[in-house]
Amino acid sequence: xxxxxxxxxxxxxxxxxxxxxxxxxxxxxxEQVQEVLRYQRxxxxxxxxxxxxxxxxxxxxxxTALDLRCRLGLxxxxxxxxxxxxxxxxxxxxxxxxxxxxxxVIDTADAExxxxxxxxxxxxxxxxxxxxxxxxxxxxxVDADRAVDVTTTPDTTNPGGTP
Amino acid sequence: MNDDAEIISEFLVESxxxxxxxxxxxxxxxxxxxxxxxxxxxxRTIHTIKGTSGFLAFHRLESLTHVGENLLSRLRDGKxxxxxxxxxxxLSMVDTVRALLEGxxxxxxxxxxxxxxxxxxxxxxxxxxxxxDPAGDPAGEPVPVPVAPVVEEPVVLCEPAPQAVPVPEPxxxxxxxxxxxxxxEPGDDTEKRGVVDSSVRVDIELLDSLVQLVGELVLxxxxxxxxxxxxxxxxxxxxxxxxxxxxxxxxxxxxxxxxQPMAQVWSKMPRIVRDLAHQLGREVELEMEGHDTxxxxxxxxxxxxxxxxxxxxxxxxxLEPREVRVAAGKPQxxxxxxxxxxxxxxxxxxxxxxxxxxxxxxxxxxxxxxxxITREAYAGMEPREVLDLIFRxxxxxxxxxxxxxxxxxxxxxxxxxxxxxxxxxxxLSTVGTGTTCRVxxxxxxxxxxxxxxxxSGERYAIPQANLVELVRLEGQDLRDGVDTLAGAPVLxxxxxxxxxxxxxxxxxxxxxxxxxxxxxxxxxxxIRFGLCVGEVHDTQEIVVKxxxxxxxxxxxYAGATIMGDGQVALILDxxxxxxxxxxxxxxxxxxxxxxxxxxxxALLVLEVSNHRRAALPLTAVSRLExxxxxxxxxxxxxxxxxxRDGILPLLRLAPAIGLPETPGERDQISVVVHEEAGRRVGIxxxxxLDVVDEAIVATxxxxxxxxxxxxxxxxxxxxxxxxDAVVRPRELIS
Numbered sequence: 001x002x003x004x005x006x007x008x009x010x011x012x013x014x015x016x017x018x019x020x021x022x023x024x025x026x027x028x029x030x031e032q033v034q035e036v037l038r039y040q041r042x043x044x045x046x047x048x049x050x051x052x053x054x055x056x057x058x059x060x061x062x063x064t065a066l067d068l069r070c071r072l073g074l075x076x077x078x079x080x081x082x083x084x085x086x087x088x089x090x091x092x093x094x095x096x097x098x099x100x101x102x103x104x105v106i107d108t109a110d111a112e113x114x115x116x117x118x119x120x121x122x123x124x125x126x127x128x129x130x131x132x133x134x135x136x137x138x139x140x141x142v143d144a145d146r147a148v149d150v151t152t153t154p155d156t157t158n159p160g161g162t163p
Numbered sequence: 164m165n166d167d168a169e170i171i172s173e174f175l176v177e178s179x180x181x182x183x184x185x186x187x188x189x190x191x192x193x194x195x196x197x198x199x200x201x202x203x204x205x206x207r208t209i210h211t212i213k214g215t216s217g218f219l220a221f222h223r224l225e226s227l228t229h230v231g232e233n234l235l236s237r238l239r240d241g242k243x244x245x246x247x248x249x250x251x252x253x254l255s256m257v258d259t260v261r262a263l264l265e266g267x268x269x270x271x272x273x274x275x276x277x278x279x280x281x282x283x284x285x286x287x288x289x290x291x292x293x294x295x296d297p298a299g300d301p302a303g304e305p306v307p308v309p310v311a312p313v314v315e316e317p318v319v320l321c322e323p324a325p326q327a328v329p330v331p332e333p334x335x336x337x338x339x340x341x342x343x344x345x346x347x348e349p350g351d352d353t354e355k356r357g358v359v360d361s362s363v364r365v366d367i368e369l370l371d372s373l374v375q376l377v378g379e380l381v382l383x384x385x386x387x388x389x390x391x392x393x394x395x396x397x398x399x400x401x402x403x404x405x406x407x408x409x410x411x412x413x414x415x416x417x418x419x420x421x422x423q424p425m426a427q428v429w430s431k432m433p434r435i436v437r438d439l440a441h442q443l444g445r446e447v448e449l450e451m452e453g454h455d456t457x458x459x460x461x462x463x464x465x466x467x468x469x470x471x472x473x474x475x476x477x478x479x480x481x482l483e484p485r486e487v488r489v490a491a492g493k494p495q496x497x498x499x500x501x502x503x504x505x506x507x508x509x510x511x512x513x514x515x516x517x518x519x520x521x522x523x524x525x526x527x528x529x530x531x532x533x534x535x536i537t538r539e540a541y542a543g544m545e546p547r548e549v550l551d552l553i554f555r556x557x558x559x560x561x562x563x564x565x566x567x568x569x570x571x572x573x574x575x576x577x578x579x580x581x582x583x584x585x586x587x588x589x590x591l592s593t594v595g596t597g598t599t600c601r602v603x604x605x606x607x608x609x610x611x612x613x614x615x616x617x618x619s620g621e622r623y624a625i626p627q628a629n630l631v632e633l634v635r636l637e638g639q640d641l642r643d644g645v646d647t648l649a650g651a652p653v654l655x656x657x658x659x660x661x662x663x664x665x666x667x668x669x670x671x672x673x674x675x676x677x678x679x680x681x682x683x684x685x686x687x688x689x690i691r692f693g694l695c696v697g698e699v700h701d702t703q704e705i706v707v708k709x710x711x712x713x714x715x716x717x718x719x720y721a722g723a724t725i726m727g728d729g730q731v732a733l734i735l736d737x738x739x740x741x742x743x744x745x746x747x748x749x750x751x752x753x754x755x756x757x758x759x760x761x762x763x764x765a766l767l768v769l770e771v772s773n774h775r776r777a778a779l780p781l782t783a784v785s786r787l788e789x790x791x792x793x794x795x796x797x798x799x800x801x802x803x804x805x806x807r808d809g810i811l812p813l814l815r816l817a818p819a820i821g822l823p824e825t826p827g828e829r830d831q832i833s834v835v836v837h838e839e840a841g842r843r844v845g846i847x848x849x850x851x852l853d854v855v856d857e858a859i860v861a862t863x864x865x866x867x868x869x870x871x872x873x874x875x876x877x878x879x880x881x882x883x884x885x886x887d888a889v890v891r892p893r894e895l896i897s
Contacts, residue, residue: 043723043731044621045714046670052713055723055731060379062723062731064711093711150713 016139018103019086022074024124025137026099027106032088032144036102039082040065051150053098056085063087064148065096071147073123088144095148106139108132113141168271174215175268176364178260181208185257186434189250193437196245205253206235212260221273223280224263230287231256237291252286254434259283367460370421377410377417378610378706384410385703385727414610414704423463425503425512426454428470432501435471439478446485446496447478453503458510462604465584466512469577473514473600474499476574481518481598491595493517509628512602521592523549530555543866547689550590554578587738589689611707613734615700615726616683618666619675622732623696624705624724629737631684631691633699641680646880648865648873649821654682654693658875660862663693664744666735669719687738690746694737703727707734718743766859767835768852768876772822776852776881778874783886785838787851789831804834804845811836811845819889820869820882825849837890844890853877 016027017036042054042065051070056063065085069077077083083098111132116125124140127147132139188205192198213228231253237243259280266275384406391403429451440447482488482497489495500515523546530536530552541549553574581588586604605611605628613624634656636644644655645663652663661684668674675697682693705724710733714720718739726732765781794804795813802813813834817824834845855876861883865873871883 041730043733045717045720045733047717047719048714055710055733057725057729057731060382060725062708062710062725064713066713091712095711095713148713 014107014109015105016108016141017086017105018139019084019099020101020103021068021072021099022077024072024074024140025103026068026140026142027108027132028086028088028097028142028144030105032090034087034089034094037085037087037096040085040096049150053083056096058087058094058096061094063094063096065098066148066150067098068147069098069100071097071123071150072127073121088148090145090148093148095144097142097144097147106134108134108139111139116140171219171267171271174219175264178212178215178264181211182257182261182264183430184208186254187430189253189257190433190437192245193247193250199239202235202239206232206239209235216273221263221267223278224260224267224273227256227259227263227280227284230284230291231260234287234291249290252283252290254438255283256287365420370417370460373417374421377414380410381414381610381704381706382725386729389727418459418610421460422457423460424454425456425458425463425510427463428467429454429501429503431467431471432474435474436478436499439475443478444484445478445482447482448496448498449501450498451501453501453512456503456505456510458604462510462584462586465580466602466604469580469588469602470512470514472577473602474501477514477516477518477598477600481516481520483519487519506603509603509605512604513599514602515597515599517597520594520596520598521550521553521590522594526550526552545863550592553590554588582738587687610704612702613705613724614683614702615705615732616666616681616696617698617700618696619671622700622726622730623666624732624734625683625685625694625737626721626734627702629685629687631686634682634684634693635679636682637679641678645680648880648882649867651864653862653864653873653880655875655880656684656693659860660864660873660875660880661691661693662746662862662864663695664740664746665695666740667695667697669740669744685737687736687741690738690741692741692746694735694740705732705734766855766876768855768881769816769833769835770849770852771820771825772817772849773825774849775822776876776879777816777820777848777870777884778855778876778881779835779846779884779886781854783837783839784835785843786836788834788836788845790834792828792830792832795832802847806836806843806845809843811843813845813847814889815847816884816889820884821867837886839890846889 015030017030017033018025018027020026037058040056042056044054045052045064051066053065053067053070056065067077067083069075077100081100083100084102085096086099086102087094087096089095111134113130113132115130116128117131118125120128127142129141129143132141185205185208188201188208192201192205195201209228209232213225213232216222216224216228234243234249234253238245238249243249259278262278263273263275263280266278267273269275387403388407391399394400432451433449436447436449439445477499478497482499483491483493485495488497498515498517500513502511502513502515504511527541527544527549530549531538531541535552535555536544554577555575578588581602581604584604586602588600588602590598590600592598605626612627614627614630615622615624617623634654636654646653646655646660652665654661654663661682663682665674677697681696681699683696683699684691684693686692707722708724710720710723719733719736720739721734721736723731723733766778767781767784768776768778771777788806790804795802796804798810798812802815803810804813805811811834813832815824833848833850835848835851837844837846859874859876861872861874863872865880865882869885869889871885873880873882875881
């Protein structure tokens with residue numbers, strides 16, 4: 001579990017860890033996934049970028065949890081639904097992607113990676129490597145490095161009052 | 164092969180240490196050329212390097228150190244004396260040795276063609292030949308035979324010391340590094356350095372991983388303690404107590420293994436200072452204190468660059484040339500003091516020169532002309548803030564400015580580097596008498612004591628180093644203690660005004676409404692303010708953990724930690740909060756007041772704009788008048804009254820200081836007549852309250868156009884009117 005591979009962008013590994021976000025069937029190559037966890041209590045980070053949902057304690061390591069719905073520009077998760085954590089490794093850091101539900105690890109060796117259809121919303125296209133049409137569903141392959149990149153301008157909305 | 168690599172790496176470690184000593188010893192030698200002890204020590208170091216490099220077949224290194232050793236042996240035996248030239252060639256030899264060693268470290272070879280060895284060897288040889296009788300065989304016996312000194316010129320120490328044979332004898336390490344004392348006890352030949360038998364070299368990575376593990380242990384201990392407290396199991400309670408004790412002690416000891424003395428940095432300073440002084444033609448007395456002051460090695464490492472920079476600055480820009488100093492009645496040699504000491508959980512390092520100081524006027528003018536700040540911004544700045552400008556990026560890179568200001572090259576880089584390790588740097592300077600740079604850094608980064616507070620259901624940790632005190636206000640105290648100035652809450656705390664910042668508001672944008680106020684008085688750099696928090700929990704040791712890349716841009720947090728229940732809590736960056744809330748530094752010392760020297764002035768206290776209080780310096784008041792409102796006439800847009808055979812323009816104070824006029828018409832108006840440079844202006848106020856002559860402490864709270872700040876006068880918050888700013892536009896009209 002400690003090997004981080006940097007594979008060719010167009011040829012993800014043979015297996016994908018899958019999950020659902022707002023009805024979309026998504027996957028990350030297993031090489032980039034460290035583990036999958038059920039819902040963890042999070043510590044909110046006021047004034048963080050919008051997609052940062054909080055911080056979790058992963059065996060003594062502090063991990064930033066990003067809401068994939070927010071990152072993909074999808075509507076927020078209903079409050080009564082608790083997200084699951086897909087812990088991915090990206091550029092030496094460990095980051096949690098919050099997803100609606102976790103699916104199986106599936107074999108994608110026979111599937112063909114195709115370019116992302118051009119009519120997908122740009123927020124989603126931005127995060128995808130491509131898509132894999134499977135029997136009965138279409139798997140969207142997430143680029144973990146891009147998914148965890150939320151270093152857009154931090155939320156600096158009204159600090160309220162003058163100091 | 165592996166063995167060789169190990170031997171070489173040992174050799175490198177040892178040699179680098181030795182070379183640092185060498186630098187210091189050689190500079191000292193220049194001052195006390197006769198010190199046999201120093202000479203022997205230098206000789207032994209070079210001899211050791213020579214021996215080992217011969218053994219490892221580093222021939223260039225060997226031939227270089229060989230000639231150097233010859234020269235040193237002559238010096239040690241009193242056949243030659245140290246002078247500037249000898250010191251110079253020896254220092255250049257040390258530099259070349261260092262360069263060769265770097266090559267060895269890099270490629271495992273001393274054949275780096277970029278390093279010029281022959282020239283240095285020739286220079287050493289010239290000095291050898293020039294000074295000595297030709298009998299001195301340059302390629303002769305490397306181990307010098309003690310010869311009875313044949314002295315041409317008097318040497319301070321000349322008794323024969325046949326026991327001074329160049330065999331390194333292990334001796335206990337001298338605990339404190341030597342300060343540059345010129346005099347040495349005669350005949351003190353004992354080796355003062357050497358590998359201490361009772362110490363081992365440990366790989367830094369091992370230490371770092373130990374610290375990591377201890378961090379984990381501390382967290383686990385906290386968790387177990389919490390469980391044990393909630394449990395009825397007495398045995399568990401005892402075990403938890405023991406665990407607590409052991410873990411604390413272990414933590415302390417592990418942290419100590421990473422501590423290293425300031426001497427590591429100080430030992431490099433004499434050389435830097437000497438070289439610079441020669442280069443700049445300055446005479447410098449270097450004083451160093453606090454060699455034993457310890458701090459975490461990673462911090463020490465990070466400090467080296469910034470400190471060297473500050474020292475260079477002090478020499479280059481702080482200390483004046485000799486003639487200027489003499490003309491100013493100062494001693495010919497400039498003084499550079501380096502101090503390191505512990506203070507409230509931090510290490511403070513001061514670099515003080517007795518040079519020309521930094522003139523805030525020059526800095527300010529230069530900053531304005533370079534477009535670093537606007538003239539308006541400059542006009543409103545305290546001298547202290549102006550000095551701070553030298554840390555601005557745009558300021559320091561401009562060469563023209565540094566010529567004028569005399570300081571500030573790369574100061575922004577210095578500040579950035581120091582802040583990156585959780586420290587701060589500030590400058591105190593008096594024109595004509597000198598400058599002090601004060602660097603504060605935490606002792607260690609990994610585990611710190613912190614106060615845990617809660618706000619909106621989340622916990623936050625405030626580092627103890629930032630903590631000043633806790634204040635709780637309820638009911639009447641709250642109403643009496645807190646005033647709001649132009650929307651900004653301030654707390655009266657023992658006669659001073661403390662700006663209040665609501666943590667909830669800073670974090671979420673909404674200020675929680677409470678009937679009680681818990682204020683954590685905090686300080687970062689020179690900014691002190693009250694942070695209003697929801698709840699105060701307890702103080703505990705926390706392990707500072709880094710936060711992810713996504714959050715690095717947030718100035719509010721210094722990191723995160725894990726609490727006893729396993730939850731994550733953010734560590735607040737007090738300095739960052741101050742920056743986010745645009746708080747500016749205020750002078751904290753009791754003796755100095757900011758503002759326009761209002762410290763002990765007599766003040767005219769008056770009422771304006773619905774019973775608000777303002778004060779003017781009494782010296783600015785020439786008369787107090789009451790006029791019938793019917794006497795007000797208009798000249799253009801301006802209100803005027805006829806007064807003493809002339810026309811007195813009127814100025815309504817309330818709008819001039821950003822306050823609403825008191826509504827309603829009055830039959831009489833109260834006017835303060837201000838006279839300056841033959842011009843008069845009548846300042847219209849509601850009424851005069853009093854004249855006070857009490858020591859007040861001005862603060863920057865409430866500062867705005869026309870108002871310098873505020874102070875507590877007669878137990879009431881009072882605006883201090885900036886008369887110049889208020890009167891200025893009026894004069895343009897009149």
